[in-house]
Amino acid sequence: MSTVEHLGRGPLGREELAAVVARDIPRGAFVNLGIGQPTTVADHLPADSGVILHTENGMLGMGPAAKGDEVDPDLINAGKLPVTELPGASYFHHADSFAMMRGGHLDVCVLGAYQVSRRGDLANWHTGAPDAIPAVGGAMDLAIGAKQVFVMMTLFAKDGTAKLVPECTYPLTGLACVSRLYTDQAIFHLGPDGVTVAETYGIGFDELAARLEVPVRRG
Amino acid sequence: MSTVEHLGRGPLGREELAAVVARDIPRGAFVNLGIGQPTTVADHLPADSGVILHTENGMLGMGPAAKGDEVDPDLINAGKLPVTELPGASYFHHADSFAMMRGGHLDVCVLGAYQVSRRGDLANWHTGAPDAIPAVGGAMDLAIGAKQVFVMMTLFAKDGTAKLVPECTYPLTGLACVSRLYTDQAIFHLGPDGVTVAETYGIGFDELAARLEVPVRRG
Amino acid sequence: MTAILTDPDEALAGVEDGSTVLIGGFGMAGMPVTLIDALIRQGAKDLTVVSNNAGNGDTGLAALLAAGRVRKMICSFPRQSDSWVFDGLYRAGEIELEVVPQGTLAERMRAAGAGIGAFYCPTGAGTPLAEGKETRTIDGRDHVLEYPIKGDVALIAAHAGDRLGNLVYRKTARNFGPVMATAAALTIAQVSHVVEVGDLDPETVVTPCVYVDRILDTKAGEAA
Amino acid sequence: MTAILTDPDEALAGVEDGSTVLIGGFGMAGMPVTLIDALIRQGAKDLTVVSNNAGNGDTGLAALLAAGRVRKMICSFPRQSDSWVFDGLYRAGEIELEVVPQGTLAERMRAAGAGIGAFYCPTGAGTPLAEGKETRTIDGRDHVLEYPIKGDVALIAAHAGDRLGNLVYRKTARNFGPVMATAAALTIAQVSHVVEVGDLDPETVVTPCVYVDRILDTKAGEAA
Numbered sequence: 020m021s022t023v024e025h026l027g028r029g030p031l032g033r034e035e036l037a038a039v040v041a042r043d044i045p046r047g048a049f050v051n052l053g054i055g056q057p058t059t060v061a062d063h064l065p066a067d068s069g070v071i072l073h074t075e076n077g078m079l080g081m082g083p084a085a086k087g088d089e090v091d092p093d094l095i096n097a098g099k100l101p102v103t104e105l106p107g108a109s110y111f112h113h114a115d116s117f118a119m120m121r122g123g124h125l126d127v128c129v130l131g132a133y134q135v136s137r138r139g140d141l142a143n144w145h146t147g148a149p150d151a152i153p154a155v156g157g158a159m160d161l162a163i164g165a166k167q168v169f170v171m172m173t174l175f176a177k178d179g180t181a182k183l184v185p186e187c188t189y190p191l192t193g194l195a196c197v198s199r200l201y202t203d204q205a206i207f208h209l210g211p212d213g214v215t216v217a218e219t220y221g222i223g224f225d226e227l228a229a230r231l232e233v234p235v236r237r238g
Numbered sequence: 239m240s241t242v243e244h245l246g247r248g249p250l251g252r253e254e255l256a257a258v259v260a261r262d263i264p265r266g267a268f269v270n271l272g273i274g275q276p277t278t279v280a281d282h283l284p285a286d287s288g289v290i291l292h293t294e295n296g297m298l299g300m301g302p303a304a305k306g307d308e309v310d311p312d313l314i315n316a317g318k319l320p321v322t323e324l325p326g327a328s329y330f331h332h333a334d335s336f337a338m339m340r341g342g343h344l345d346v347c348v349l350g351a352y353q354v355s356r357r358g359d360l361a362n363w364h365t366g367a368p369d370a371i372p373a374v375g376g377a378m379d380l381a382i383g384a385k386q387v388f389v390m391m392t393l394f395a396k397d398g399t400a401k402l403v404p405e406c407t408y409p410l411t412g413l414a415c416v417s418r419l420y421t422d423q424a425i426f427h428l429g430p431d432g433v434t435v436a437e438t439y440g441i442g443f444d445e446l447a448a449r450l451e452v453p454v455r456r457g
Numbered sequence: 458m459t460a461i462l463t464d465p466d467e468a469l470a471g472v473e474d475g476s477t478v479l480i481g482g483f484g485m486a487g488m489p490v491t492l493i494d495a496l497i498r499q500g501a502k503d504l505t506v507v508s509n510n511a512g513n514g515d516t517g518l519a520a521l522l523a524a525g526r527v528r529k530m531i532c533s534f535p536r537q538s539d540s541w542v543f544d545g546l547y548r549a550g551e552i553e554l555e556v557v558p559q560g561t562l563a564e565r566m567r568a569a570g571a572g573i574g575a576f577y578c579p580t581g582a583g584t585p586l587a588e589g590k591e592t593r594t595i596d597g598r599d600h601v602l603e604y605p606i607k608g609d610v611a612l613i614a615a616h617a618g619d620r621l622g623n624l625v626y627r628k629t630a631r632n633f634g635p636v637m638a639t640a641a642a643l644t645i646a647q648v649s650h651v652v653e654v655g656d657l658d659p660e661t662v663v664t665p666c667v668y669v670d671r672i673l674d675t676k677a678g679e680a681a
Numbered sequence: 682m683t684a685i686l687t688d689p690d691e692a693l694a695g696v697e698d699g700s701t702v703l704i705g706g707f708g709m710a711g712m713p714v715t716l717i718d719a720l721i722r723q724g725a726k727d728l729t730v731v732s733n734n735a736g737n738g739d740t741g742l743a744a745l746l747a748a749g750r751v752r753k754m755i756c757s758f759p760r761q762s763d764s765w766v767f768d769g770l771y772r773a774g775e776i777e778l779e780v781v782p783q784g785t786l787a788e789r790m791r792a793a794g795a796g797i798g799a800f801y802c803p804t805g806a807g808t809p810l811a812e813g814k815e816t817r818t819i820d821g822r823d824h825v826l827e828y829p830i831k832g833d834v835a836l837i838a839a840h841a842g843d844r845l846g847n848l849v850y851r852k853t854a855r856n857f858g859p860v861m862a863t864a865a866a867l868t869i870a871q872v873s874h875v876v877e878v879g880d881l882d883p884e885t886v887v888t889p890c891v892y893v894d895r896i897l898d899t900k901a902g903e904a905a
Binding site for chain 2: 707708709710711757758759760761767768771772778780781782783784785786787788790791802803804805806807808809810823840850851852853854855856857858859860887
């Protein structure tokens with residue numbers, strides 16, 4: 020296998036990135052989509068994907084965002100936004116919900132990140148700023164719980180530094196937990212053997228590798 | 239308070255003993271009745287006692303034994319005998335059922351015993367015979383779980399030795415867990431200060447004390 | 458035996474200064490707002506409050522915080538767009554904060570209710586939230602030793618409850634309620650629909666009556 | 682995704698020698714008799730079986746034991762009036778036995794399903810069943826450190842299941858099924874009533890479909 024270079028185009032837009040993540044979720048998988056950008060992945064799952072969504076506030080079989088009359092204050096997602104219920108759904112309390120996550124029963128969890136390290140460490144809960152009020156929510160539970168953790172983020176911060184780093188400098192959410200990293204410029208697979216580049220978008224492998232401090236291999 | 243001596247009568251019969259235990263269960267209490275003789279306590283609870291029975295195989299609000307058409311193979315007690323369901327009952331799985339017990343939510347558990355020690359140690363699961371196959375069931379969970387553990391047994395073994403002992407010689411079920419001991423000849427309250435005799439049946443306090451190796455006090 | 462009450466103030470009677478109070482809800486779903494308002498009136502202070510968040514806007518838990526009655530918050534996610542009351546108290550050093558991962562928060566209360574003395578949990582291992590905690594490698598994976606969180610009081614909201622105290626919830630409003638009910642010495646539930654004993658299907662009861670000490674019938678309060 | 686099968690032998694396909702098999706049921710309530718019979722035909726040997734009892738009479742689990750396929754039993758109560766098959770094997774030294782208090786048995790499987798590495802449990806502290814186990818005094822009370830029991834396979838029985846794999850149980854037949862379903866890599870449920878997706882009320886599902894890999898439709902088998 021080799022890296023697929025999508026050239027003659029720019030980096031992935033936010034919706035395009037969500038579509039690429041959706042494409043890689045196996046049919047029939049049980050999936051938790053984190054708050055924010057990961058939530059948009061749901062909009063790109065094919066109607067017949069058979070994917071079943073978990074929301075850690077106590078539901079399996081979550082449907083799309085609720086609109087108009089569908090809005091029910093008792094039916095919200097982890098981002099506290101109103102959602103809907105699909106046939107075959109089930110509800111459970113928080114201890115059971117996180118048992119489902121922590122116990123490794125979900126196939127994929129998709130999260131955002133500030134930084135991901137070469138060995139798959141994740142930093143996504145705290146900027147480390149001295150005056151920041153720490154708030155973790157379910158981030159640490161999700162990071163270590165699912166069989167596979169996908170992260171989606173922009174590859175470079177606004178200051179141009181890569182967010183795929185040799186070692187995270189932000190406070191950690193979980194160790195060696197990220198298996199795939201989806202960014203606007205490239206898709207990385209992380210594992211014990213290091214980082215491989217599965218695809219690039221609007222940039223070639225060599226240029227990408229040159230811009231990273233983390234050694235990467237062709238996929 | 240002093241020991242109530244019921245003289246001019248013999249020791250309590252099995253049904254009488256069950257009635258005395260039933261008398262001492264507070265109104266509205268949540269109660270688990272162990273397999274065997276403790277089960278018969280239910281028959282002596284007043285109709286308006288408000289006592290709610292727990293069976294550790296996953297039910298709160300257990301009713302009397304099922305008869306005739308009431309028998310349902312899916313509705314049994316911990317002794318695997320068919321029982322009935324009362325209004326306000328609920329079902330739960332084994333982990334939740336034993337969480338309810340272990341977490342100290344039940345007011346009283348009534349158990350049988352081979353031996354009870356002066357400090358409330360309980361031996362009721364194993365005779366210690368070298369060829370016996372060990373089998374504990376829920377005995378250890380029940381022994382340490384309820385707010386109060388009542389034991390009912392005959393006070394003396396067939397060989398005449400008392401089953402209220404300085405130290406249990408049979409393998410232990412739980413340490414310092416028995417709060418009250420109901421026997422055919424006397425009712426004992428056990429606590430950090432030792433053993434007091436609340437009532438005697440067909441025997442006076444002094445004669446009883448003389449027949450025991452455990453020091454007892456008037457109640 | 459469960460008391461069925463219609464007066465919120467009566468429902469909160471006896472909560473003592475220094476209590477640990479578990480407060481249900483995730484967002485507004487399952488939030489026992491009537492009971493929180495009654496707790497504010499009740500006046501207990503020096504409280505430790507355990508809840509997923511640390512209050513929103515100026516009402517409910519935020520109002521309890523603003524009234525200066527909370528010494529410490531134990532929660533997973535205090536910082537929100539509208540958590541200005543907590544934020545102000547925290548930055549002023551006027552409130553303690555213990556941040557606990559959301560699943561560990563639930564599991565620690567479950568342990569309290571289930572009589573588990575402590576448990577080894579993989580969540581948070583190697584992160585700042587594990588600092589100072591005992592850790593152990595089990596089956597090649599790092600775990601953090603976590604202790605139960607037991608409440609003196611739990612305030613929860615349920616959809617329906619019968620007069621024995623059995624409760625059912627509605628959709629994701631179930632969240633922390635069933636766990637907190639098991640973890641507190643005194644569990645008080647505000648219930649929208651109080652029904653007769655026998656009206657709830659025994660197969661569907663989520664919180665068995667043994668866990669519920671007082672029910673506040675919120676519909677009866679409205680009618681009065 | 683859950684497979685809905687009508688052939689018991691197909692339901693048991695792939696169980697390997699040396700597997701740990703969790704078998705539900707308490708007494709005959711919730712006992713997956715059709716699956717046990719299929720496991721006997723399937724032929725896997727050197728099994729560790731985790732179940733509350735160790736077989737009754739000459740059928741079901743007792744027949745599996747009699748066929749010499751079980752290396753070790755982990756259970757709370759092997760000795761019963763009609764457990765002669767187990768008794769004979771045990772006295773002949775032909776089977777290992779680990780006796781676990783009933784609630785600890787359930788909690789150890791719950792821990793396996795919930796990703797808990799180990800837990801301190803007061804049950805059995807100071808008794809022969811705690812011998813050789815790590816103990817710790819927490820809040821003045823002795824606790825025993827207990828580790829998860831994880832299954833390669835769980836065989837359970839449920840009342841109804843939908844085609845996604847959601848399960849509900851009936852009365853005290855619920856017992857170990859929901860816990861075992863969470864604790865095994867491969868969960869196989871025999872179900873009396875297979876219904877369409879959407880036929881089960883989401884509030885009443887006891888085992889969410891994520892825990893169920895295969896459903897054996899026992900009614901369909903009867904009709905065939």
